[in-house]
Structures are given as C-alpha cells and as structure tokens.
Amino acid sequence: MPKYIVESKSRAELRLLAEVFRMLLNLTDELRVPIVELLDVLSIHLKGFSYEIVPDEALPEGIHAETDIRTGHITIKESVYEGACNGLGRDRMTIAHEIGHFITLCFCGFKLQRGFKGSKLKTFNDPEWQAKCFAGEFMISRRLTANMTPIEISRACGVSYSAAYYQYKHRN
Numbered sequence: 001m002p003k004y005i006v007e008s009k010s011r012a013e014l015r016l017l018a019e020v021f022r023m024l025l026n027l028t029d030e031l032r033v034p035i036v037e038l039l040d041v042l043s044i045h046l047k048g049f050s051y052e053i054v055p056d057e058a059l060p061e062g063i064h065a066e067t068d069i070r071t072g073h074i075t076i077k078e079s080v081y082e083g084a085c086n087g088l089g090r091d092r093m094t095i096a097h098e099i100g101h102f103i104t105l106c107f108c109g110f111k112l113q114r115g116f117k118g119s120k121l122k123t124f125n126d127p128e129w130q131a132k133c134f135a136g137e138f139m140i141s142r143r144l145t146a147n148m149t150p151i152e153i154s155r156a157c158g159v160s161y162s163a164a165y166y167q168y169k170h171r172n
C-alpha cells in the first residue's frame with residue numbers, strides 16, 4: 001500500500017500496542033507466539049477478522065500474503081502457511097505482519113489517507129513500516145528477550161536471525 005499514508009505512530013507506541021495485544025490473548029509470558037493458531041483464535045474472537053489460504057498462483061510473485069483493509073480479510077499463500085506451520089521464522093513473521101495491518105488499520109482504526117503525488121512518506125507514517133514494527137514487537141517481546149543474544153532470540157521466539165537481530169538493534 002505504498003500510496004497511502006497513515007497517522008504517525010512511534011515504535012514505542014506500537015510496542016505498547018503489541019504488549020496490550022499479547023495481554024488480551026493471554027500471551028504475556030509466551031516467548032514463542034503461536035501465530036498459526038492465532039489466525040483461528042482471531043477469526044472467532046475478533047470482529048471483522050477473517051483469513052484464507054490460497055494456492056501460490058493466486059497471488060502475484062513476490063507477494064507472500066496480503067490484507068484487504070476494507071474488509072479485514074487476510075489472504076495467505078499456501079507455501080507461506082505451510083512454512084509457518086513448520087516453524088519457519090520468515091513465514092511466521094509474514095503472518096504477523098498481516099495481522100499487524102489488521103490491528104493497526106482495521107482494529108485500532110489508525111487514520112489512513114491517500115498520499116499526495118510526490119509527497120514524501122516518512123517512516124512513522126508508512127503503513128508498511130507500522131505493520132513491520134508491530135509484527136517485530138509482537139513476535140519478539142522486548143521484555144522477555146532483554147538478556148538474550150540475537151541467536152537466542154531467533155531460537156526462542158521462532159523468528160529468522162535477521163528479524164531477531166533487527167529487534168535486538170531496535171530494543172531501546
């Protein structure tokens with residue numbers, strides 16, 4: 001959604017949102033978020049949330065999953081869903097990213113507007129950055145991983161090394 005800008009949110013605000021979301025889901029002390037199971041939990045308990053698994057050919061190459069923010073419907077490629085079921089960090093994070101879009105835009109209703117042509121997208125206004133930031137904070141609790149190295153974070157939280165390292169670098 002590069003042509004949209006969203007009301008500005010800082011990492012600290014999105015971290016707090018991720019913490020609250022964990023609390024609501026009873027995941028406060030859970031190092032490893034059961035992200036696949038969460039899709040079904042959210043479908044039942046979160047109004048407006050739905051998802052489907054589609055054959056890989058149904059989405060363009062390079063797109064692993066997508067969220068329709070008008071309907072709250074998340075579409076996930078079959079290979080990504082299977083990867084996440086098998087514990088693959090990158091695929092688990094892809095699902096968290098889409099849930100991030102749903103939480104920020106559909107559930108919290110952060111205001112979205114069409115970007116003016118040529119207008120610069122600042123990081124904090126970028127819906128893609130916000131979803132990525134939320135997903136990282138949600139999957140890798142700063143509170144629970146405060147004393148861990150990136151490799152330990154990667155193993156404990158079921159995320160890729162690069163995602164673990166990114167959060168490690170941005171934890172302050």
Ligand SMILES: [Zn+2]
Nearest residue numbers: 097101128131
């Ligand atoms: Zn996205």
